[in-house]
Amino acid sequence: MKFLNDHQKQIIADLEIGTDPETVENPFSRVSCVLEPEAVALYDYIKGCEIFGDYHNMQEALYLFRYNWPDEFYKLLD
Secondary structure: OOOOOHHHHHHHHHOOOOOOOEEEEOOOOOOEEEEOHHHHHHHHHHHHHHHHOOHHHHHHHHHHHHHHOHHHHHHHOO
């Protein structure tokens, strides 16, 4: 990932990234995408922030996701 501020770098550093791609489904539209492990970890982080009301970190993570996986962002998180 390019052009990250310090906060965004810390978010990425704290993620537990798996080794295999996973299929993730938008719970509202039922559209699904196969995500690479880093994207899965960031998606899970975003959803966790949403559940806990951590909107500052959620917005930082949404930016990272949108920047790196724009097609998947619009299918899963927009």
